[in-house]
Amino acid sequence: MRVTAETQAATRERILVASSDLFAARGFEATTTRDIARAAEIGAGTVFNYFPSKEAIVASLAAAAVAEAHAEFARRDLEAESPQEALFAFVAAELRKLKPLRKHLPAVLETVLSPLAHNEGEDGRWLRVPHLETVSRLCHRQGFKELSPVALQLYWSLYTGLLQFWASDSSPRQEDTLALLDHSLEMFVGWLEGRPAEASGQSEEK
């Protein structure tokens, strides 16, 4: 039983590594599941035993990258002077890890990451939930009470919009994405601060 689980994990990993290489070399659209199976040295149909679609593979790669980013971010001694600064540092840490997947993100932005997604799937949850928990925690540390579902939904819309922009950002070293992130967070925090205290959950002492 144990061997089977290990074999399964190894096969899954092989699929992810092969996909990552192929997406990087050929792009998401030009890569087929048949190509992935061949590179991972498994049968063509076997891929679907692990991932229902190519998009699910990207979601899984993204979830792993984001988990790594969160672990690194948690170890950091963050000295943010404002909510924007704290949130900026967090999102920027994710972007660094997601960079190899940048151009393939639209595949998951329209599905598991979409603010409108009904069924985000396991990887989708892994991408969304820890991220929003960290956002809530950072905002709380900066003087806000728990963020309302509306605030979180608004934030998520801005965040996925940023990822969408980033995916096709042609500015040098995607510097426009940094400006957009700065702008988006300014807007979000301004919205939090601008609302009546009881509605936004903004603490009295803020």
Next chain:
Amino acid sequence: MPTIAELIRALPGEGEPAAALPQPLAAASMRPVPVGRLRRMGLLGTLQAKIAAAYLFYWVRGYFRGAQEKEKLLAETHWRTALRMLDSMGYLKGAIMKIGQMLGNLPEIVPSEFVETLDELHYTAPPMHWSLLSEMVHNELGNDPENLFASFERRACAAASLGQVHRARLRTGEDVVVKIQYPGIARTIGEDFRNLSLFLLPGRLGKDWDNVKSQMDDLRLRLEKEADYEAEAAMLTRARPLFREADGILVPRVYPELSTARILTMDRIPGVHLEEFLQRKPSQEQRNEAGRQLLRAWYRLFFAGRLFYADFHPGNFLFLEDGRLGLLDFGFMLPLDPELWQLLYRMDRALTTGRREDLATAVKEWSWITEDPSDADRLRLSVEYADWCWSARYCGGEFDFGDEADFVRGAALFGEMAGKRYSRSRPCTATVARQQFGCRSMLYRLKAKIDVRAVCEEEIKAADWDRRSYT
């Protein structure tokens, strides 16, 4: 001097209550720089941005107005307006702020309080937050500031019009400053100018519109160049060997491995700006020597380096405790091509003899003035103005730059020229005029007494300038 935010808060409620004023600059620091033409047009629709644009328009329109009218307009533009403009420029952080600096160096058209306020802006504009800054460093240099440097101050020590400056220490021990550009700002300069051109459209029917437009284009090109820190690094590297230790003039060394088109790492020069230098109540001789150093630096770059140091404002110079002078910003340099160099060589003859006919020949060539009788007044005025600009040099002997009457005379001449639409000239004239006023304004504030000819001749000799063809 109080902070800009304090000044804004202290404004009397003329027109609108203070509470409705734009947020103070401290808050503006968190506002991102908008990218994209439409959004920026939206910004220019706000009250304070209109005022900023109005100032620019005023500057250009000055060419179309009589002196009396100018005074009237000046009275209308109270220095409160300047403060609001600062707020607007702090928001845009791009070319408009740079234009503010230009206005700051044209004392003949702006109230003195405005000039002083803009001086402040040269080094106290609001910072980007650390997370963004750190990410820019990582983006450009491939690692975080704390890994690249032995230490890196989180707070900016100065504002650059397109970014900000931080103190740091290299792993090898050198104290440096790191100039970092706001992401995307370099590409917004073109957008800024296109937007401003729309505001200036009413002036297009004026007689000299083409000329004004070409001068605006000239400024835009130079600003775009200034946004390229790689180009600035190249200029610093070219200028630095022109000065020896004994000269007492410092040009910072660039660290190319820690510099890119958006980040510039260079030696930190420990000195104070003009305002602080003056607050220390330097002796007359210290003032004179500071003035001599300013001129020496400028002439050295010009004669030996064939470089025109155009960005002549107090934020770009540091006065050291031991009397040395530090030059800071090499973004706005005009390398003199052979054609321009030859022209300036011919100009030098007039500046050497000081003869009226030589001055007339020089200004005719510079400003394309013809023998036509309709150009006679323009020629007279241009010669008068050239005489004001350069008499200190060709007369020789000690010249008192603190002479207020003389300074006002020059400003009046410039105003008259502008009022009579005598602006038709070479595209670089705006740059040259800015430099001249910037330099005179600093020497005036220093109240320096200097033998300009002695300083200049020394530099000419050192550069081995050959004057034999004059005769």
